[in-house]
Amino acid sequence: MPHSPSSDPAAPADPSAALSVQGLGVTVSSGRLTAVRDVSFTVGRGEAVGLVGESGSGKTLICRSVLGLLPAGCAVSEGEITLAGEALTGLSRREWDRVRGTRVGAVFQDPASYLNPSLAVGRQLTEVLRVKLGLDRARADARAVELFAAVGLHDPAEVARRHPYELSGGMLQRVLIAVAVACAPDLLVADEATTALDVVVQAEVLELLARMRAEHDLALLLVSHDLAVIAEVCDRVLVAYAGELVEDGPAERVLNDPLHPYTEALLRVATVGDWERRELEVIPGAPPEVGARLPGCRFADRCAFAAPECLSGPVPLRQTADGRRVRCVRGGELDLSRAGARSTREVAV
Amino acid sequence: MSGLLELSGLTVAFGRRGARPVLDGVELSVGEGEIIGVIGETGSGKTTLARTAVGLVPPRSGRVVFDGRAISGLRGRALRAFRRSGQLSYAFQDPLRALDPELTVRRAVAEPLAVAGDLGDAEIAARVEEALETVGLDAARLGDRLPGAISGGQRQRVLLARAIVTRPRLLIADEPVSALDASNRNRVLRLLDRLRTERGMAVVVISHDLSSLAGIADRVAVLYRGRVVEQGPVREVFDRPSHPYTALLIASAPSVRAEGGPGAAALRRSAEPPAWTAREGCVFGHRCPFVTDACRTAPVPAPVGRGRTAACHRVPEWRELIAAPVTAQGPPGTGLLEAAP
Numbered sequence: 001m002p003h004s005p006s007s008d009p010a011a012p013a014d015p016s017a018a019l020s021v022q023g024l025g026v027t028v029s030s031g032r033l034t035a036v037r038d039v040s041f042t043v044g045r046g047e048a049v050g051l052v053g054e055s056g057s058g059k060t061l062i063c064r065s066v067l068g069l070l071p072a073g074c075a076v077s078e079g080e081i082t083l084a085g086e087a088l089t090g091l092s093r094r095e096w097d098r099v100r101g102t103r104v105g106a107v108f109q110d111p112a113s114y115l116n117p118s119l120a121v122g123r124q125l126t127e128v129l130r131v132k133l134g135l136d137r138a139r140a141d142a143r144a145v146e147l148f149a150a151v152g153l154h155d156p157a158e159v160a161r162r163h164p165y166e167l168s169g170g171m172l173q174r175v176l177i178a179v180a181v182a183c184a185p186d187l188l189v190a191d192e193a194t195t196a197l198d199v200v201v202q203a204e205v206l207e208l209l210a211r212m213r214a215e216h217d218l219a220l221l222l223v224s225h226d227l228a229v230i231a232e233v234c235d236r237v238l239v240a241y242a243g244e245l246v247e248d249g250p251a252e253r254v255l256n257d258p259l260h261p262y263t264e265a266l267l268r269v270a271t272v273g274d275w276e277r278r279e280l281e282v283i284p285g286a287p288p289e290v291g292a293r294l295p296g297c298r299f300a301d302r303c304a305f306a307a308p309e310c311l312s313g314p315v316p317l318r319q320t321a322d323g324r325r326v327r328c329v330r331g332g333e334l335d336l337s338r339a340g341a342r343s344t345r346e347v348a349v
Numbered sequence: 350m351s352g353l354l355e356l357s358g359l360t361v362a363f364g365r366r367g368a369r370p371v372l373d374g375v376e377l378s379v380g381e382g383e384i385i386g387v388i389g390e391t392g393s394g395k396t397t398l399a400r401t402a403v404g405l406v407p408p409r410s411g412r413v414v415f416d417g418r419a420i421s422g423l424r425g426r427a428l429r430a431f432r433r434s435g436q437l438s439y440a441f442q443d444p445l446r447a448l449d450p451e452l453t454v455r456r457a458v459a460e461p462l463a464v465a466g467d468l469g470d471a472e473i474a475a476r477v478e479e480a481l482e483t484v485g486l487d488a489a490r491l492g493d494r495l496p497g498a499i500s501g502g503q504r505q506r507v508l509l510a511r512a513i514v515t516r517p518r519l520l521i522a523d524e525p526v527s528a529l530d531a532s533n534r535n536r537v538l539r540l541l542d543r544l545r546t547e548r549g550m551a552v553v554v555i556s557h558d559l560s561s562l563a564g565i566a567d568r569v570a571v572l573y574r575g576r577v578v579e580q581g582p583v584r585e586v587f588d589r590p591s592h593p594y595t596a597l598l599i600a601s602a603p604s605v606r607a608e609g610g611p612g613a614a615a616l617r618r619s620a621e622p623p624a625w626t627a628r629e630g631c632v633f634g635h636r637c638p639f640v641t642d643a644c645r646t647a648p649v650p651a652p653v654g655r656g657r658t659a660a661c662h663r664v665p666e667w668r669e670l671i672a673a674p675v676t677a678q679g680p681p682g683t684g685l686l687e688a689a690p
Binding site for chain 1: 501531532533534535536539542557558559560564565597598601602614617
């Protein structure tokens with residue numbers, strides 16, 4: 001089977017998509033290590049797509065590439081990123097400033113560190129409205145209060161006068177969501193946006209994201225290590241492992257009938273609504289080091305189904321007959337429902 | 350009936366005299382070899398409860414009794430001697446901040462024994478190896494590394510090794526899994542369960558995450574703003590919560606499977622709460638959709654079944670007030686997010 005890493009016939013660039021990522025590669029350590037390779041996916045207009053993976057899977061690098069916010073030493077080495085038809089790869093810093101905040105909004109795990117501690121939160125929103133949309137002071141003030149109300153902040157005019165330290169984590173995340181959607185972007189990227197929140201507040205913020213998306217035809221890329229969070233909001237799930245996408249499909253199908261053994265393993269360890277389950281499963285082993293050069297499937301050494309052919313060469317992301325994608329040599333032929341019985345459960349710990 | 354650890358009427362307050370207590374009349378009993386989950390949101394007093402129980406915070410009133418001995422009254426040398434005995438140990442919340450960045454894994458784990466001072470170097474070294482092995486860390490590979498050079502899941506296990514190296518009878522673990530992904534979370538929980546089974550060690554697991562308690566706890570106590578609002582066997586509490594706050598917590602937990610039961614939206618208060626809820630009455634009054642005038646008198650924990658208590662005046666009738674299961678949806682479109690002209 002021919003493998004050409006950056007051409008993926010299964011996911012052609014779609015100019016009508018809100019976001020299209022084709023053959024993305026990201027290097028870290030000033031180009032010495034390839035941390036993300038051959039990542040291709042699209043997010044349709046108004047679609048909610050979840051990107052799930054363990055720490056080190058590359059999910060944050062993927063979403064930072066989309067936002068043009070890679071940390072120092074990291075760079076997009078390959079591939080194309082298009083936002084509603086406009087190519088983002090190779091934009092200058094000034095051009096990024098135009099795109100970010102207007103056409104793509106973002107929310108992160110730690111809202112307080114994205115706000116200026118010495119300015120009232122309302123001012124931080126009106127600044128965006130005045131700079132990006134050219135509103136005058138009075139209209140920006142009025143609009144900020146409307147936006148705060150729209151993200152479910154009680155007494156929005158009062159909240160606007162508060163400083164970040166006077167607000168709870170959940171309220172700050174709502175403020176940041178208001179800032180992120182202020183200019184009606186095509187795409188909202190939420191990177192572990194609810195991870196630091198209490199469970200009750202997390203549910204409220206997830207509902208808010210779902211509502212924003214439904215009401216405003218906003219495409220959503222929700223990045224999380226928690227499959228359960230993604231299951232709550234997303235139409236489609238992308239599973240990242242060790243810098244590659246290993247599965248892509250409709251959320252309902254992926255969660256009930258995973259094709260990749262890693263997805264199946266993630267589901268086994270994930271939170272389920274069954275409170276009586278005392279069986280605490282673990283995925284044996286650990287993911288490979290970032291940038292490790294491996295001959296074949298990157299999950300093979302942790303996989304209960306690994307066979308010799310898994311190590312013979314890079315495994316391409318294959319499309320199945322029903323339009324799902326899976327990066328597994330044996331994908332489709334495996335009966336993953338028996339994985340629990342077959343997995344080499346660790347005896348110690 | 351007396352357990353290994355008994356907290357009774359425990360009240361803790363910081364700062365001004367009139368300030369609302371951080372813990373208010375907490376009752377909790379932990380038996381030998383029992384795993385108790387303490388759950389609550391940020392600011393509910395979970396960490397203060399743990400710190401008070403191990404003697405790091407003096408209570409304003411109430412008692413902490415460990416193995417028949419009141420430790421809340423210990424001061425100075427007596428308190429230090431008790432803490433150094435390592436019978437009751439505490440694994441701090443944040444492994445990166447709780448570990449000295451300049452101590453290797455081995456030395457960090459050895460510290461509690463070195464401080465106690467009753468073992469020789471060879472014995473300490475053997476106990477450190479044993480503790481690292483128990484938590485599943487390869488001492489030969491990781492023992493000489495610094496905390497900055499190991500992964501988050503490994504750091505969490507180093508913290509646990511350090512807490513169990515003294516062979517405690519009770520371990521209080523503060524958010525031991527909150528920073529971990531699901532597989533590592535389960536690995537640490539299994540470890541706690543195994544320590545209980547093999548050594549008869551009792552464990553108090555503090556968490557904001559219900560799912561991590563469901564796996565291992567025998568009983569659970571739900572804290573809200575410093576009060577235990579519900580307590581009971583974990584299965585019964587999760588299957589049929591008695592307190593509206595517990596019900597909200599459970600309905601809010603994300604899951605990869607669709608569940609029955611009321612949706613979270615039906616358990617949230619949508620109307621403005623009565624003004625008095627800000628000053629008095631039930632601690633959950635300001636968020637409770639079922640609040641009535643009776644709730645102006647703060648409810649105390651009362652039996653709601655075998656081994657269960659709940660602090661709510663509206664048990665059990667609140668359950669009948671929930672409308673048919675509501676799917677989680679916000680108010681209809683506001684049209685506010687189209688770009689302003």
